[in-house]
Amino acid sequence: MKIAVDAMGGDYAPKEIVAGVELARDQFNDIEFLLFGKKDEVMQVLNDETNITVIDCSEVIDMNDEPVRAIRRKKDSSLVKAAMAVKSHDADAIFSCGNTGALLAAGLLIVGRIKGIARPGLLSTLPVLTADGTQASFNLLDSGANADNKPEQLYQYALLGRLYAQSVRGIENPRIGLLNNGTEPHKGSKLTLEAHKMIAADDTINFVGNVESRDVLTGPCDVLVADGFTGNAVLKSIEGTAKATMNVIKSEIMQAGPMAKLGALMLKPAFANIKAKMDQSQYGGAVLLGAKAPVVKAHGASDAKTVLATIKQIKEMIDHDMLQKFEQAVAVHNEQTNSND
């Protein structure tokens, strides 16, 4: 398989991106990498070109670029050229740690959508924080690719999310939940009421019903389906609240007496574990599901280890023919829908 990598995206690019690619190359000898970036910068940090082809790009899309405009104007950027490689079938997937909006735009406008999927959704992986300390994760889809969704699109996210959880996470029959403002089936907005009906009507889906945002971190489902606006709001609330809570703890300790400071010192290893559990990057990158190939975004602050983990995640999608399964599932659904008309 071939993976197109944007070597210039991310806070520590190209150094950590290239280092991560080399780690992955050393571990998986069936992957060829197309590394897009400023050749002189990339060559300075690349040790060994085995299974790695560097493609020179004169431009870089940065975090401040307006996504759609950047995709249209910066034709010689590492991101656009990486996406073009997927479009021309020279690569099977695209991976970037750069501008999320620009990567989504490249996914939609250059890589393209699977036939029958109007609005690809962004799938993120979040931690499950159980009281007994056991650890797991769940997927949230759409976590922000769209600002407005239709019920049919939420139903498609249930199908796509299920296939993702089966392919990449090896869950045989993933529990699918619908993010809603109450657990009872009669609760919801016009959108979620209709989506609930559509998902519930599909016997092949292991539907656990509505899930409230208050409960998502306790692990009621493996895949949480949401419209992109609310999914994004919940994702960012979780990030912000976890951060604010840790800040309050820090400030309380700073203001407390020497006993409390000593106590905090003794708890240092426990706090390091907590930080690691809350760290989303360990769970891999966000994936634009519904695009014709894996379009994968890892955190801007990714280091080589995160890059390696994300490449592993992409390899799982390709090894399990996830995209072909998507196309089949959507085609079957569309056929049924049309024959019902």
Add this chain to the structure above:
Amino acid sequence: MKIAVDAMGGDYAPKEIVAGVELARDQFNDIEFLLFGKKDEVMQVLNDETNITVIDCSEVIDMNDEPVRAIRRKKDSSLVKAAMAVKSHDADAIFSCGNTGALLAAGLLIVGRIKGIARPGLLSTLPVLTADGTQASFNLLDSGANADNKPEQLYQYALLGRLYAQSVRGIENPRIGLLNNGTEPHKGSKLTLEAHKMIAADDTINFVGNVESRDVLTGPCDVLVADGFTGNAVLKSIEGTAKATMNVIKSEIMQAGPMAKLGALMLKPAFANIKAKMDQSQYGGAVLLGAKAPVVKAHGASDAKTVLATIKQIKEMIDHDMLQKFEQAVAVHNEQTNSND
């Protein structure tokens, strides 16, 4: 002023409700209380009837009752009779710690809406958690009274929320933010894009623009306007994440060695402070803004102290003629809108 109190709503009703009312009665001699509940139960916990009239009710709406049905069928319940007292102008406000949905339904169907306000919104108060340990709060509106909102309604929430912050919190020129999926003005759903335009066009509003859910706890605004579906999702995410984070800390400490356990012991006062800061009940009850009178819900687990704080909050609304100001603001806006047509 007269306040109608549902003595039977809440986990510790009627004992803590009655105790809280007595505390408020002792503190404010200008409030008369109408206490609705099972008279024999209420009389058992009531010490002194000064300024308190007990009205016997044979029924109680509990947490499992379906809200609208309960309001329609349980005509002799403490909640319905308290709302009827507001409707007939025998009371100026209604207060309950019971079934939120039923109180909202009573507010909409019995107390009624201010003319020109199609969808009253629920205003909640949340803590601002700053890194330097200083403490404040902000209001979120609508935090869940509605599942579907229109742009015009979000604009009305900006007007109502501003008057609330001025009346109850004494903020002269409250900063109004709009909950959105990006900070730039061009970001958003169809709903938030349109609402943004309407709020920004009103020069009298101190509009700070879009606010992402990731930042709300850092205090970017005094009033955060949201549609009820997303507002509810963000409110519950914050609750759930704070709880999950504290659970992870607990479980990490339980699994850690004796040194860490000793450390945790030393940090006990700091953790108690953190819990207090995160506790929303100290900030008062949730208010249905847009109803003809204050309709106020405090947490189900409220004790006498919370009941007292919430009655104080209601007194501020009445003392500052908040409802008359609402009616004027809405009338002025509707006149302008009509003259523009």
